[in-house]
Amino acid sequence: MDEKYFPEKIEEKWQRAWAESGAFEVEPDSDEGARPKFYCLEMLPYPSGFLHMGHVRNYAIGDALSWFKRLQGFNVLHPMGWDSFGQPAEQAAIKRGVMPREWTEANIEKMRGQFRRLGVSFDWRREIAAHTPEYYKWDQWFFLKMLERGLIYRKNSPVNWCPLEETVLSNEQSSGGVCWRCGASVEKRDLEQWFVRTTDYAQALLDDMKEIEQGWPERVLTMQRNWIARSEGAFVDFQIKESDERVRVFTTRLDTIYGATFVCVSTEHPVLEHALLKEEVRRFAERVRASRAAAVGAPGEVELKEGVNTGLFAVNPFSGEQVPVWAANYVLMEYGTGAVMAVPAHDERDFEFAQRYSLPIRRVIERVSHEQEQIAHDPVSRDQSAVMPHAFTDYGILVNSDDWSGRLSEDAKREMAESAKSKGFGESAITYRLRDWGISRQRFWGAPIPIVYCDGCGAVPVPEDQLPVLLPERAEFTGAGRSPLAGVAEFVNTTCPKCGKAARRETDTMDTFVDSSWYFFRYCDPKNVDAPFDKEAARYWTPVDQYIGGVEHAVMHLLYTRFWTKMMRDIGLVGFKEPVKRLMTQGMVVAETFYRDGEDAGSKVYYNPADVDVVRDERGRVSSATLVADGLPVTVGAFEKMSKSTNNGVDPDEMIQAYGADAVRIFSLFAAPVENDLRWQEAGIDGALRFLRRVYSTVHRWHAALSDAARDAPALEELADEVRGLRRMTHRTIRRVTDDLEEMHYNTAIAALMELMNALGDAGLAPEKASASERFVVREALESVVLMLAPFAPHAAEEMWEGLGHAGGILGSGARFPRADEELAKRELLEVPVQVNGKLRSRLSALPEATEDELRASALADEKVRGFIEGHEIVKVIVVPRRLVNIVVR
RNA sequence: GCGGGAGUGGCGCAAACGGUGGACGCGCCGUUCUUAAAAAACGGCUGUUGUGGGUUCGAAUCCCACCUCCCGCACCA
Structure with missing residues (x-):
């Protein structure tokens, strides 16, 4: 080894050595159970052409874990690939005329080089890229499988439209009313779209969370739970007067139905097609549609509640009362039934609306406890709109509700639903906020949707043996809001697979989240031409043991991939419900x-x-x-x-x-725990470099003297106190670092290594003068440090390990992570604090095995302590062995 | 508004179960070496643990209230 630490030189050397030996290339162990497997996965990057520091952090975290597990004897799968479909490639085509494939592949080339220079331990043979036909063929195959099972359907509906990117977004991608990628306000548009029935799995997505609760951050699960938002309530049918029609509403507060003073429907509700409606209603619906399409107002800002009386009347099936039907902008067609019973006294939105349009407010819930708010009301009047300042939304006791009066809300809800069911005008029901996943994108650079439109046969799936539907090499990129594929005649024009007549291909492509929903299964068997992956290969490697990525995908990628896994289970590809055992979301x-x-x-x-x-x-x-x-x-x-x-x-x-x-x-x-934000400061890297140099020069200073050091441990008694202390510290450090690595507490693990190096320096040993037993202790310390450094600084660790006399370096020599000797990790003497009335007054030097009585006696005998207790009555003495003594006096 | 998380030196952060508050690093000050600087080595620096109350022999840690900040959701009936 060189005297000085030259990172560039040794990094190149070991990167080449790893590549030549195929150090990170893995296969399943043939004899079952030979080694445990470990699948370490980081979220795959979009090939923008440049790694940024967020990537570096992400892959440094995963690489540390991979190295650690490898050195512990696991068979570690650590793959890498590219999320290489997506909008920036198309932007480059629009702006600079370079074709998406060329642009993308040049970027991949650049980034692969950056990864190599970082020295991340990937099995590059397993590399995949979403934009290759070998990969997206299987996106299309999954599409057909889901279509067969009725999990995919097409419908014309208002969808989220990003005006900047000129494409459709899923609900997850337009959360908060803004585009997840560019932040533009999202508009509504009516389009014919392909949807995946994710809602079929809403309950499974919730239920199966219990399998991963231990390993996933609570906040990610909370975000998903809130996104799916299960809601228990009931459907109730309101008969429209002088008509056969019924309007079905969804409510979570059936107990308040006697307070329903009107019914509110969405402006898109079918009942508005009623022939007799006034022109005014149609104009209002048109205006709401227009304002939604324009997406005016700040995202998240609550629109002013507006509505119009339709002139229709609906009959409350419980009370028989007739109430007016209004159309309102605050009722969403996509949720529940698109219609609500409005109970202004007990719902804030209905209250606001009722006040604005002078609709009556009827109180039907009374508080049950004095801890609940007493809301002003008029005890005699039926209508509370003059006195009630706001709605009372708590549960309570029913009033003004015929025979139901006097019941508690919880009981009434249940019993009223039963009653509605027996009388045939309703039933209890569960709804979810989660919507089906719209996957059509008006884009070129994505997996073509394998559908052909035939005038005779309609939408016909492309037969499996004709996959992949290949993306053409080039197209006209104008940036206009229409799929560029529509302008590629040789792509569009085809024949119907069913009748053979001329037909047109679907020109939308799939959402890129389709690609990333199953990519880590493909890593298990990346070259398979007969299936997305071999079941046996997947059974060996998956589920993923540790997944690492940014929290921004908590309800997009991570929800879709959970869905996809459940779907794959149902078609028999995998045998489990959850794809990822442990998830770590790193900070920015x-x-x-x-x-x-x-x-x-x-x-x-x-x-x-x-x-x-x-x-x-x-x-x-x-x-x-x-x-x-x-x-x-x-x-x-x-x-x-x-x-x-x-x-x-x-x-x-x-x-x-x-x-x-x-x-x-x-x-x-x-610089920070992995889940915190990381403040990038160059002075900090200086510190890291200083540390590496210090370890390196220490290893260099000693390596010659250590080459012939004894391999047998000297008796502890032979060693001077300081040397013995160093040996014990080495083992304590091994224990700490092992525990920290297991929990991914890399910051404290590195701190522990620094401490050990400081202790080695403080021991004051010199290679020229060291005795054989001292050389043993120093070698043990240095070898341990070097091996424990490998997860964080693999190149330097390899070089130093070789310098310490192990030909081939760490991987080449088959080194293993050091193991702590629990006996040696013990301290010989403890410093036990002594408090008097909770205040620190003295410290005792004690053996770890000192008993309670011994500690009490020496504390009471302590010179300094006596000054504080003399003349006082000792009330009690608390002794915590190994930790402290507290004397309570009066 | 609802839900979740966090407040510790100048900074990033450590402190099993409640048990010596500050490990490790950055920064700053100083010393040695040097013509000088850098590098290196050595020495030093900082605290009512956000505020107030409670439980306890003992609270950064547990409980209550408040303040501040961050994140997610937001007309979901």
């Missing part, structure tokens, strides 16, 4: 921002941290900053996610060049 990489106010009011011009000098005050706090170019001040902004718009991004390649991949990785794992 953030960096300081620097800016000046721009020309336009409110605009800002951002400067890259690399171009800014920072001035600190005497406490070390950043006080001001200047731009290097002109020496004038810039404003110091907050830490924000690295991005183009805030110009605070850092190029991983530059960092690797300056500090080495190992230092970059150490820093990104050490």
